[in-house]
Amino acid sequence: MMLTVARSIGSLSTRAPRGRVFPVEPAAWLESVRTRGAAANYQGMDGRAAEVLSTHATAHPLSDGALERALRERREFVERAFDDIEPTIERLAHEAIHERGYGKAFEAIASRWGVDLRASASGGALPTFHWARPLPWGEVYAHCVLATFAQLARELKSPAGLADVDGEPAEVVVKRFGFHAIDITPCADGRLAGLTEHILRIPPSVITARRSYAGAMFDVDEAIAAFRAVEVERLRQALANGAAPASTRFLKVGAYHFSGSQPRHEGCAAHGSDDHRAMRALLERLEALRGAIESLHDTRIAILLVGVDTDDDSIRVHVPDAQGMVSIERYVSSADLRHVTRPLPREAGKLLIRDRVAACAGTSVDDRATEGMRWLCGYLLKNNIGQIEAVHQAFGGRYPDLGHAERLIVAGDPIDEVQLRNLAFQTQFSTLEEGARDIQVGIGLLGHSHAARGLAVPVLATARFDARLPGARERAAERALRHAAAIGERHANASGPSLVVRAATVDGEGRIEFVTPASLRGLEGSVNQGHHA
C-alpha cells in the first residue's frame, strides 16, 4: 500500500525548487499591477469591472484604502499564480509533440514549479515519447497546483494593515475588550476559505485556533480540548504571578453561510442549503460547548454566531444579549450598514454601527458589562464593509462564481496562510467517518469540474506540528502520509490516468514541507507492516 503511495507522491521532489512558482517575480508583477491600475486586470472577466468601479468611484468612508489595495493585490496575485498553470502545461504538452520528447517540458516544470517529474520515472530516466501514449498531463497539472499552493503558503504574509486597530496591535485591543482567545470554526466550504483575512479581517495574531468542518459542525470534545490548551497556560501564568487570572474570556465563533440570491441551491450543502437549519444547528453546538465547559470547569466562555452570504461576502453578526444569549432571529447585517453609513462621515458611521449593535443586544451604548462583545461585533461589521466594497468593485454586485470552484483539497489540518475564496476545499479530520465523507464530498465537487478539463484533482494531506516538541515533525509526517495513503486507497484508479493526485506535507507554523515515505528515516518498517496488535 505504502509502496504505491511512494511511487505516486514520490514525484514531488522535496528539495527547494530550482525556479519559482510564480509566473513572474512577485515584486515586478505587483508593480505592473500598480502601474496599470487594478481595474484593468478584471476588465475581461465579465466586462463589468470598470463600469462598477466608475459608479462606486468614491471609496466608502469606512473602508481602508491601503488595506483594500493590499488585499486585492494579494488576491489577484494568488489567482494569477493558479490561473497560469493550466495554459502553461497545455502549451508544454503541445511543444512535447513538436519536439517528440519531454526534455524541455520537464526542464520548464522543474524550473518554474520545482516539481521534478524525473524522480517518479524509474531510474530517473525520461519516459520515451510516443504520440499515442501521451504523458498524464492532467496529473502533471495537479502536481504543479500542489507545489504552487505550498510555496504560496510558505511565502505569502498577511497584509500589515490587518494587524492594527487604529494604530494599536489588534491582539492588545481585543484583549482589552475582554477576550484572551478567539477560536473560529467555519464551514469547510471553499467559499469561506477567505473568512479570517478577507471577510472578517482578523489578523492571525488574534486567532488561537481555526478548524473547518462540513456545516461548521465542530466536535464538542475537540473544542473542549482547544479551550483547555489555552486555559492551562492562563491558569499557570496566574499562579506563577500569584494573582487571580484576568476576567477576560475565551470566545468561540461559529460561521455558517448562505446565498442571498439562490438560498435553496447555493447555501450550505451539509444543511440541505437551508440557512435556518444551518444556523440553528451551529447555535445548538455553540451552546452545547458553552454548557459543557460550564459543567466541567465552572467557567463561562463567550459564543458568537456569524453568517456569511457567499454571494458578496457580507455578514450577519448575531449580537449576544446582556445574558450572552444568541438568537438566530436577531442580528446586524453588514450589507445594511454599508448602505446607511455610505453618506456619513467616518466617525458618524462608526457611531451608527455602535448604536445598531447596542440595539440588537438590547442594551444601552454605555453598558459596561456588554461593552467588549459589542465592540467586537462592531469591529467585525466595520471590517466587513470593506470586504463588501472590494467584492462590488471587483465583480459588481456579487461573485461571478456563486458555487464551488475550488482548485485543490486540503485534508487533515488546516492551512490558513493562503486565504482566498474558493481556493481550497479544506476538510479537517475528527473521526474516522467524517473525514472520509468530507473528502469524498470534496473529490466529488472538484472531480466534476476537473474531469471535464482532463485534469486530476490535487489533494494535499497535511499535518501541523509544534516545532518545540521532540519528535513532533516525524509524527506529523507519519500522520500526513497515512492520510494521503488512505485517500489513495479509496480513489485509486486501476487503469488509465489518476483522477486524484496526492501529496503529503508537514507544517511547522507555516513552514510547509513536502514529505515522502522515503524521507521518514526508520519509519518505513512500521508503516509498511501496519500497526496492528
Added chain:
Amino acid sequence: MMLTVARSIGSLSTRAPRGRVFPVEPAAWLESVRTRGAAANYQGMDGRAAEVLSTHATAHPLSDGALERALRERREFVERAFDDIEPTIERLAHEAIHERGYGKAFEAIASRWGVDLRASASGGALPTFHWARPLPWGEVYAHCVLATFAQLARELKSPAGLADVDGEPAEVVVKRFGFHAIDITPCADGRLAGLTEHILRIPPSVITARRSYAGAMFDVDEAIAAFRAVEVERLRQALANGAAPASTRFLKVGAYHFSGSQPRHEGCAAHGSDDHRAMRALLERLEALRGAIESLHDTRIAILLVGVDTDDDSIRVHVPDAQGMVSIERYVSSADLRHVTRPLPREAGKLLIRDRVAACAGTSVDDRATEGMRWLCGYLLKNNIGQIEAVHQAFGGRYPDLGHAERLIVAGDPIDEVQLRNLAFQTQFSTLEEGARDIQVGIGLLGHSHAARGLAVPVLATARFDARLPGARERAAERALRHAAAIGERHANASGPSLVVRAATVDGEGRIEFVTPASLRGLEGSVNQGHHA
C-alpha cells in the same frame, strides 16, 4: 447506508431484557461455586487444575486470599456466561428443526438474553420455517454475545478488595505517594484486556484515563489533551483555594507485552512480535509525551514503562532512576520476585521487593525524592504476584490459550467494566486510518476462529459521554452509529449470512445502552443526507 444499518442493528431491542443474560442467577451461581470449591470448576479444562492446586496448596505469602477468590469467581462467572451461548443457540437451532418453527427459540433468546429477534423481521412477524433456509444462527449467536457483554458491563462491579491498600482507599495512598492522576495505555491486544483489574490490580478510582492502541502506540496530541483535562481542574482548584497546587505529578503508564515461551510468535503483532522493538517504541513515545508537556507547559510528568508476559500475566516494571529516566534494559521482574519471596514471611517479602526496586532505581531505600515512584512500582509488583499465583493455580504454568481468543471487538471508546484476558479486542480510534486498520486486524483475527465454527464476529461500536454535558448522549449516539455504519460498509457481505454483526452503544459512566438510528430523534435527516459542505 444508514437504512441498511437500521435493518441490521435494529434487531437488538433497546428495551430492558425480559430475562437475564446469565445462565443462572449470579448470587446462586456464585454460592454454588463456593460450595463446590473453585478447583472443581476447572478440573475439566486440561485436567491439570486440581493437580496444580494441590502442589501449590500453600498460598503465596504476598497474595491476598479474599481478593484472589473474588477475582477468580468473577473471571469464571464471565467465562461461563459467554461459554454458555454457543451450545445453547445450537440446541435451540436443533429444536427449531424438530418444531418446524422458531417460536420457542425466539422466546428463549428474548427471555434469556433480552435479544428481540422479531424486531428485525418485517412487521415483527416470525420468519417462516423452511428446512433448506435455516435462520442465520451464527448471527443470532453474535447478537447474544453483544447483549451479554453489555449486560455484564452494566452489572459487574470491581471486587471491593481492589480499592484498598492496607485498609486505606487506594486513591488516597497513591496521591500521598505523589501522583494525582494515573493515565494508562495498553496495547489493544485482547490478552491485555484484564490489565488494570487482574494484572496490575489498580482500582478504577485511581485511573483517570485508559485507552488502548495497537502496539500501545498512543497519539501524543491526545495524551496531551488528557493531561490538560486533569491539569485545568487542578490549577483551578489551587487558584480557588488561594494556594499553590500540590507537588504531586501526573503519571503516564505505557504497557507493552511479550510472550516468554514463544517470543517470536505470540508477542505484539504491531511490533513484529519483537519485544525489544515494542518497548523501545513505547518508551520513545512516553518520552516524547514528557518532553512535549515540559515544552508546552513547563511541567514535568512522570512516566512508567511496564511489560506484560501474556503467557502467565507476570510483569516487568522498568523502575525510573533518580532523574526519572527509564531504561528498556533495567527492570524488576515479578516472576523472579514471586520465587524469591515465596519462602519469606509477608513483611520480609515486602522488604525484599522494596530493596529490589531501590536497587533497580539506583537509589537508597530511604531516598525521599524517589520514594513515591518506588512505592508505586513495589505496589504493582506485589499486586501482580497474586495474579501470577492465580494463573498458576487455574492453568498450571501458563494460559492454555497463548494466542488470540477474543469473543468480540469493541471499537471506539474503551469499555473497561468487564476486565478479562482475551474477552474483547479493544480498539480506540484516533485517526481515520488507524481505526480502520485496527478493526480490520481484529476482524481478521476473530473472523478466522469464528468462521470455522459458523459464527459471525460480534462488533460493538461504543461511545462514552459525560452525563453532565447537555446533548452529550445524543452526540455519543451519533458517533457510535457512525462507527457501526462505517464498519458495516467495509465488511458487508452482499449474499449469504453476515460475517460481522454490529451493534452501537453509548456509555454514560458504565451505564451501557444500545442505540439504533431510530432511537435518535430528529437526527435521521442529517445522518441520511450526509454532513457535507
